[in-house]
Amino acid sequence: MVAAPESIKNSSPMGFHALTLAVFFGASAAPTPLYRIYQESFAVSPILITVIFAVYAFALLGALLIAGSISDHLGRRPVIFGALILEIIAMALFSIASGPEWLIAARIVQGIATGIAGASLGAALVDIDRARGQIVNSIAPLSGMAIGAIGTSALIQYGPEPLHLVYALLLAAFAVQAVALWLTRETGGTRPGVFGSLKPAISIPQPVKRPLSLVTPINIANWTLGGFYLSLVPSLVASTTGSHAPLTGGAVVAALMLSGAVSVFLRRSRSPKANLAFGVSAQTLGILTVVAGVHLANVPLLLIGTLLTGAGFGTNFLGSIGTIMPLAKPEERAGLLSAFYIQSYLAFSLPAILAGFLVRSIGYGATTDIYATAIVLISLAGLMAVRNTRAPCVHSDAQRTL
Incomplete structure (x- = not known):
């Protein structure tokens, strides 16, 4: 084997790991603009589309809970490499899919791969630089999903083979990353106890129980919103505005994620309580604008509303994490984060199935009205509870932990 150049071996893997994390989450958003085409090509109902979306979230959550800390024992690079191989298999399954059962299988494998990759790449980024790593862990997934949604939409609209091209390109990208991974240095170490680490550790420390209960309504509303966008919004845009251009629906989804990433970066130094107040306000205004855009069949209004909604989406997540994580001891944070992810991903997936x-039964417009009303009321109730409590809201770097 040809020796790798010393400059590559000795360079910081921060950029490589950030890019890899973004590509994983970009791939997770790639099917979203294709859901409408799957509905037409495979005669898939909106209910089944949301099931295909939801199994990804369940698989990702399971991977986080079972294998989330496996890279602490086996090292970062071997675990990341395993996740890349699984993701390559998922892309291959998408490429040869001939019906909904193939899509479900592909999403399950993709969810497992993304859960393992998210935990191990996130840990590697913090290994390299704690402060910068936490920021990258917050921004890279949202940025990746924005690029994945808009990039897939562009390939569908202007490229050949809409059901295959994006997955072939992603498969090639993951294959290159699997090779390039071994040119970066190992950031972690190894230690015994790998089999014991596979037992999910979920716990909520006593000092965190009340703060977590206070932010729970906001967090549930936030992730319900994200699940609705990633499962049904492209079809919603086509149905209500009459615009069947893939870039239109993809741009609306990308706007949510991109504005979320920007808001995380701009508000990273604000207190959790201030972030929650800003987030709920921006999200409420954005959702009302989106509803107006749906009923007026106005795409620019939909985009403006989504940008406001995304700013609230990102900031609410930042504020929720910042409220609970600093109150836990270092050895308690993994279990607490697992509990937080269970709540988040259940809200991300189960309401999406209900939306289907x-x-x-009632169409996209009426479903949007119901979801918008529920999300606004739940998040406002949560904000009122947070504002009325005298419990301290700690502010620290841990608020950016993912």
Whole structure:
């Protein structure tokens, strides 16, 4: 084997790991602009589309809970490499999919791969630089999903083979990253106890229980919103505005994630309580604007509303994490984060399935009205609870931990 150049071996892997994390989450958003095409090509109902979306979230959550700390024992690079191989398999399954059962299988494998990669790449980034790593862990997934949504939409609209091209390109990208990974230095170490680490550790420390209960309504509303966008919004845009251009629906989804990433970066030094107040306000205004855009069939209004909604989405997540994580001891944070992710990903997936049933029964417009009303009321109730409590809201770097 040809020796790798010393400059590559000795360079910081921060950029490589950040890019890899972004590509994983970009791939997770790639099917979103294709859901409408899958509906037409495979005669898939809105309910089944949301199930295909939800199994990814369940698989990702399971991977986080079971294998989230496995890289602490086996080292970062071997675990990241395993996740890349699984993701390559998922891209291959998407490429040869001929029906919904193939899509479900691909999303399950992709969810497992992304969960393992998210935990191990996130840990590697913090290994390299704690402060910068935490910021990258917050921004890279949102940025990746924005690029994945808009990039896939552009390939569908202007490229050949819309059901295959994006997955072929992503498969090639992951293959290159799997090779390049071994040219970067190992950031972690190894230690015994790998089998014991596979037992999910979920716990909520006593000092965190009340703060977590206070931010729970905001967090549930936030992730319900994210699940609705990533599962149904491209079809919603086509149905209500009459614009069937893939770039239109993709741009709306990308706007949510991109503005979320920007808001995380701009408000990273603000207190959690201030972030929650800003986040709920921006999200409420944005959702009302989105509803107006839906009923007026106005795409620019939809985009403006989504940018406001995304700013609230990112800031609410930042404020929720910042409220609870600093109150836990270092040895308690993994279990607390697991509990937080269970809550978040259940809110991300289960309401999306309900949305699929509602769309089939009452249509996209009425479903949007119901979801918008529920999200606004729940998040405002959560904000009132946070404002009325005298419990301290600690501010530290831990608020940016993912």
